[in-house]
Amino acid sequence: MTIIQTKKLTKYYGNAKNCVRALDGVDLEIEQSSFTAVVGTSGSGKTTLLNMLGALDTPTSGSVLVEGRELSGMTREQRAIFRRRRVGFIFQDYNLIPTLNVYENIVFPLDLDHSRIDTKMVGEIVELLKLKDRLGAFPHELSGGQQQRVAIARALAVKPAIVLADEPTGNLDSRTSQDVMGLLRSMSDRFRQTLVMITHNEDIAQTADRLIRIEDGKIIPAGGNGNVPEQ
Numbered sequence: 001m002t003i004i005q006t007k008k009l010t011k012y013y014g015n016a017k018n019c020v021r022a023l024d025g026v027d028l029e030i031e032q033s034s035f036t037a038v039v040g041t042s043g044s045g046k047t048t049l050l051n052m053l054g055a056l057d058t059p060t061s062g063s064v065l066v067e068g069r070e071l072s073g074m075t076r077e078q079r080a081i082f083r084r085r086r087v088g089f090i091f092q093d094y095n096l097i098p099t100l101n102v103y104e105n106i107v108f109p110l111d112l113d114h115s116r117i118d119t120k121m122v123g124e125i126v127e128l129l130k131l132k133d134r135l136g137a138f139p140h141e142l143s144g145g146q147q148q149r150v151a152i153a154r155a156l157a158v159k160p161a162i163v164l165a166d167e168p169t170g171n172l173d174s175r176t177s178q179d180v181m182g183l184l185r186s187m188s189d190r191f192r193q194t195l196v197m198i199t200h201n202e203d204i205a206q207t208a209d210r211l212i213r214i215e216d217g218k219i220i221p222a223g224g225n226g227n228v229p230e231q
């Protein structure tokens with residue numbers, strides 16, 4: 001089943017004189033529960049694509065449908081609820097709240113939404129991400145890798161339908177990277193989550209169900225499990 005679909009998705013920045021075509025007519029379909037790796041050189045449009053899929057930004061033209069709903073047809077408030085309940089974001093710069101401790105950061109989206117905290121599942125995530133001993137610590141007391149793991153735990157705790165991750169293992173050693181990838185995969189199996197991940201790590205990209213290569217805002221045919229989008 002298709003969970004994400006984009007149609008001629010286009011995002012231009014700047015003005016007519018100085019126009020950056022960050023995304024240039026992207027047609028894409030992503031299957032539910034699949035793991036898609038997005039690769040491409042710096043500035044090719046990867047983050048822009050992720051932002052569009054998660055309703056963090058609006059297209060210049062074209063559309064994004066998630067679970068059959070067109071994101072640009074939503075009101076601002078509907079988009080905020082969609083982001084909070086359906087999407088788990090893992091950003092490159094973590095975006096942790098400095099005044100909250102690790103546990104409070106992890107359950108923050110649930111608190112915001114007045115949702116019940118599944119303490120068993122949060123406990124499992126925390127254990128797998130090796131954060132159990134650091135729950136009372138504040139972000140500034142953590143290493144970069146630990147902060148990244150808190151951001152991952154926070155994204156997964158809401159049991160989102162879609163996990164959008166921008167280089168989530170960039171700051172982790174290879175052993176922890178493998179653990180984090182294992183966790184993301186097993187969470188996606190258990191909760192039928194769809195994972196879309198930007199990565200520069202070829203080994204990780206090769207483990208994806210599908211590899212999408214972006215160049216100058218366009219998807220280009222790429223190698224990767226033979227499952228390559230047509231251009």
Ligand SMILES: Nc1ncnc2c1ncn2[C@@H]1O[C@H](COP(=O)(O)OP(=O)(O)OP(=O)(O)O)[C@@H](O)[C@H]1O
Pocket residue numbers: 013014020021022040041042043044045046047048049
């Ligand atoms: N807010 C913005 N205003 C103007 N130009 C932007 C903006 N955001 C992105 N761009 C431009 O759009 C293009 C695509 O950027 P994007 O961040 O999507 O690339 P990327 O593939 O994620 O790069 P990286 O791997 O370096 O993170 C780049 O040329 C970038 O400079």
